[in-house]
Amino acid sequence: MYQDVLIPTDGSDGTRRSIEHGLAIADQFGATVHALSIVPEGPLGTLEAEEATPAAHRAVERVQLEAEAAGVDVVTAVEHGVPHEEILDYTDAHDIDMVIMGTQGRTGLDRVLMGSVTERVVRMSDTPVVTVRLTEDLRIEDADEAERLARDALEAEGYDREAPLTEQPHRTSASWIVPVELADERVHVHVDAVSRETRVARPPQ
Template sequence: MSTFQRILMATDLDEASEAAAHRAISLARHLKAELAFVHVFAPPATIYSAYPDFTAVLPVEELKTAAQRALDAWLTRIEAPSQAKRLLHPGEPAPTILDAAEAYVADLIVVGTHGRRGVSRVLIGSTAEKLVRLSPVPVLTVRE
């Protein structure tokens, strides 16, 4: 019996995520584990002008629909198993992924990393690093 029964693969739909997805798919097949893919998209921004009566909000449903289409296309491109769950959430990546892992009852999180160092890591931040530091379950990072 495998230690890992439920694998959550976090993706931002880039090349680093693609390498991690292939590793997650392979692990899930080998371990006969359930697999879910989670994509976190940026929540809509609220824009306030100098006029108190004016508030414009980007359309949430359009943003969610676009994110769903992008996730579906990405999963098709990487040939994700049809039985894998697809999760889509708005929010800040690291905490939202951790919440998704808890809700999915994942016992392993797989995430891609660009392997940035120095100033670029400081300026851009590292979701993978935050997951490793904060996750109550093991996190497998896969370098691009």
């Protein structure tokens, strides 16, 4: 019934539950998950263009990591354009059977924009759209605490807990990503901001 499930993500906390729902549906039907993030342009453009592209890649990385852990096939894409138009175009181009979206975006202006994007996709899509709200409270909102848990995870897996960071921890999809430089490779330690679970992963190349 469902072969391809699309999860648009902006990396905000509100996408956490849409990722969970999308992966559960894909797992049930043996479907492929498509993780899509849009770098906004045009009338919905962001004033933080330089930060938007790496943030978009981190957002789809989070979905990829969760999908791989769940044994679900996944493909990722980052596009540039007007968000709802890019989501609709991707849906048509890849024969998507279901779109699963969060109704809350980032705080401030972006939160308003995320709600607007979801509303437009629901109204204009010929493909079924499932909307999901974030209902869980974050337990980790401090980067220092996320880094401490990440270093605990490194030590537990036999890595150097004092390894240097390649950049500061950042939060995406209600999880912290802590980038670390080990002796022979770079890894990302993902720390779930709700459950406090950790996972050491190699970032996509």
